Amino acid sequence: MIGPSASAARFAALLAALGLGLALACLWSLRTGAMPIPPGELVGAIFAPEGSHADVVVRSVRLPRLLTGLIAGAALAAAGAIMQAATNNPLASPGILGVNAGAAFAVVTATLVAPGAAMGTLVWWAFAGAGIAAVAVYGAASAGRGGATPVKLALAGAILSAFIGSLTAAALIFDTGSLDAVRAWTVGSVEGRTMASVAAVAPYAGLGLAAALAFSRQVTTLSLGPEVARQVGQRVGLWRALCAVCVVALAGSAVALAGPVAFVGLMVPHAARLSVGVDYGRILPVSALGGAALVVAADAALRAGLPGRDVPVGVGLAMLGAPVFIALARGRAVGRAEARA
């Protein structure tokens, strides 16, 4: 075990490195695209726009895309970290547990029922969908013998996702025209958002992040398991509920903006825990920074690697994240959590 000051220095260095990585990813994302824009003009377009063609491209296409990735990545990673702590489950994440799917279905429904609804309205649909899904999955999985074990939670999440997929398919049978509009969004994509949408969602995501950071001590206590948490005097039910509210705000805003981007909320918290230990005061900021950097970099890499095809970032992240999930499932942590339950 390293001493507290050494580990604090290491944490500060990690934060600085992540910040630098995020800045580089942002720069890469802004530069990548059909039209080459030199760095000098990029800075000018953001801080002192003159209405040139490059300014318009940066301000109306690339900047919203970048911010969408930033918000979605940070929010989903933080939500995943909270879920893993609050459910004592290494496989928990907004994607696996069906929270993303619930939010996504609510948003698809809203766009079918009321076409052209503003993002400020859609985000509340997303909150409702995420909340209902979270309650349904956790409720179903924690019923019965043994409580909410990792396998029961993952199965309940998978079933909910299948159920919702069928509902979406049913909705699209009656409205075939929407298939084309909805298909890119349902896998998670940061393409084609407007600055107004970003501005409508950002406050909710920011509030969720701030609350998560403020609760980080309680989240750490929860992560030790309900027995320990109760022994040190924590009101476990209350804090789990508050964590759920945080998760709904974070995942709901991410999904309203970018669609159900998969596996960010699973991979990033694990990487964060591997590098900074068990304290959620550190895991949460590292997760948020890392999630933002991952989504932005993955989107830029897909655009740079497959120019002109516009692969949704959710597809790339699922290809990256599913092997991580499988490795976790094969690992010992799941076995331990199952044995404890």
Added chain:
Amino acid sequence: MSRAALGPALALALVGLALASLAIGDRAIPAAELLGALAGDRASAPASAMIVLDLRLPRVALAALAGAALGAAGAVAQTVMRNPLAEPGLLGINAGAAVAALAGGLWLHGLPATLTPWFAFAGALGMAAAIWGLSWRGGTSSIRIILVGIGLNAMAGAAAAFISLFAEITALQRMQAWLAGSVAQARWETVWPLAAWTLPGLALALAASRELDLLAFGAQTARALGQRAQLAAGLAVALCALLAAAAVAAVGPVAFVGLIAPHLARRLAGPSHLARLPAAAASGALLLMAADLVGRTAIAPTQIPAGLLTTLIGAPFFAWLLWRGRHA
């Protein structure tokens, strides 16, 4: 109901539902014309005979066979994984079939549509093999199989999304019905291959019912009773995959029949696989036939794919299973 009466009761239900499915539809067929057509008399009411024999009968046969295969496959899966929540569809067999069929149907232009089932079949088997291989760590555990299946499922879903995103929208819309799981495209040419796979598969499962009874006790007990448990479990998974893959190849990814039917069968027939497997097959056939009948008549002329209905019934059923706490 006594267990002795179960066989005749299920058979009666199957025949009754089949006759109802043949008679009900956009054009109702009177009983006399229906029986005449089934007896091979095409002359006296040619239009009715055409509807019954060429349109509805292959559809009913396809639903019955696919449902039976999925029900039996689900019963085997639940025994091998010793988990009443396991289901072939959830374990990635459906997703593997869907990805392969999409890739074949959308990428290889000019591919004859008759080859789609073969792509689906190969995809489903490949997926089952990948799950079994990846969950192997000096033996398999049911929990690892389930979780690896969920992970691969998500990956296959992303791959399917990737493929369909760059597809022509019209080609994608054509595949949408198959992707939801539907028997609407039934023709005798799809019924025969499915029958040729399913019936020997069911017979094989029945022949192995004693081994399955042993497996149900768990690997350690089975080994103590003289069974080579890993080998038996591997063969059982292969059989389950073959049955489910054949069904999915013929009708598309139909979920939850393999979950619900074995539970009904366990209720009706008890623990012995010799009785449970036929009951699961019959329940699966009844479920899929009923889903198709409701789907094509409920809001006609719009046809709801049978797979959609089974999911809409199946997911709440799954929640109820969890709620009942039957998960040991």
